[in-house]
Structure formats: C-alpha cells, structure tokens
C-alpha cells in the first residue's frame with residue numbers, strides 16, 4: 001500500500017540510493033541476524049563458518065546475478081561499473097580447497113530492467129558490508145582467511161565504486177529511464193529472496209560441524225562484530 005505514511009515510497013526529489021537503503025533496512029537487519037551470519041560475525045568464528053558463508057553466497061549469486069545483469073541495457077551496465085561477483089566467490093572457495101557444488105535454487109529473479117536494477121543494488125551493496133566482515137575475519141582467522149577476494153571485492157576503491165554505483169542509480173529515474181517504485185520493489189523482492197536462501201542454508205558437513213557446539217577460540221579483544229560495525233548511515 002502506498003499512502004502518505006509509506007516511508008519506502010520514493011519522493012520525486014529524493015535520491016534513489018537513499019530510498020533503497022531505507023526500504024531494505026529491515027530485511028538487511030534480518031539477514032544479519034540469521035545463524036549463518038551471526039556465526040560469521042562472532043568473536044569465535046571458525047574457518048568453517050567462513051566456508052559455509054562462501055558456499056551460501058555462491059548459491060545466492062548463482063541464482064540471481066546473471067539474470068539481473070542480463071535484464072539491463074549494456075550501456076547502463078557499463079555506467080554502473082558492475083563486475084560479476086560469483087567468480088570471486090568460487091576463487092575464494094577453490095583457494096580453500098573447497099570446490100562449490102551448486103544447490104538448485106528456485107528463486108525467480110524480479111522481471112524487468114527497473115526491478116533488476118533494484119536487485120543489483122542488493123548484490124552490489126553486499127560488498128560494502130563485506131569489507132567490514134573481511135577486517136573482522138582477518139583479525140580472527142589470520143592467514144587462514146586467504147585472499148577474501150569476494151568480501152574485499154573493491155579493496156581500497158570500495159567507497160569510490162559505491163559512489164559511482166549510487167550516482168548512476170540516482171540519475172536513471174531523473175532521466176526518465178527507470179520507474180523508482182519498480183526499482184524499490186525489485187530490491188525488496190531480491191533482498192527477501194536472499195534472506196530465504198540464506199535462512200535455508202545449513203552447514204556443509206565440514207569437519208568441525210560434526211560437533212554443533214563447536215566454536216573457535218575467542219578472537220582476542222573482539223566483541224561481536226554487530227556491536228562494533230558502523231550502522232548503515234542515515235542521510
């Protein structure tokens with residue numbers, strides 16, 4: 001329902017990137033609270049928690065990424081500067097000696113270019129939080145973490161890459177090329193699909209999963225990442 005109280009409805013002059021953040025904030029928090037994610041961000045995270053996360057994210061990106069990108073004009077894709085993330089996830093798994101065996105996933109991506117753009121916002125945004133998670137894992141797991149190519153996808157250029165993505169996002173509706181309401185509902189639909197996929201993810205049977213109570217040694221001086229990570233900023 002879209003009434004004057006609906007905080008997810010894009011006002012004509014409001015930046016789309018800001019509207020998207022607000023419209024998906026609740027689902028983002030729900031994703032952060034999933035067991036897979038709380039293990040990853042805990043001070044007792046283990047290498048196997050990281051591997052479970054990579055396998056789960058590989059399924060998410062395999063289910064959504066290609067269709068979302070293919071739904072956009074080449075020109076918009078190039079302007080956004082988006083590069084596929086699935087190869088990076090598979091590289092990280094291969095480096096850990098863990099080839100990925102895809103699980104079938106019946107998650108139809110949102111249809112239409114505007115909705116696909118919303119979905120890409122979700123997949124691209126994951127690299128922002130990824131940087132924070134990578135730092136936490138580097139501290140807790142040390143060299144065992146390996147390259148973490150996916151989590152630290154844009155490296156030092158994270159902020160610049162996100163600014164570019166967000167500014168193109170903001171400009172498209174202004175040029176009449178996308179309906180902002182469709183972009184927002186595509187983002188919500190995709191984020192809900194991500195949540196469903198991650199919710200249904202169990203451990204993949206790595207050795208220390210035989211004991212469900214297994215936790216790694218406590219990472220020195222660390223609280224739970226959720227207590228230290230910066231909140232998603234409000235404009």
Ligand code: HEM
Nearest residue numbers: 021032037041121122123125126128129132194229230232
């Ligand atoms: C434990 C898991 C996660 C944590 C701790 C986390 C944390 C964060 C943090 C701290 C930011 C803000 C970064 C900044 O502004 O510099 C962020 C942004 C974001 N994350 Fe996550 N994230 C997690 C999982 C995910 C997943 C699985 C997705 C989607 C596949 C996702 C999508 C996004 C999006 C779309 C944004 C951008 C929000 C915006 O500013 O518009 N996150 N995340």
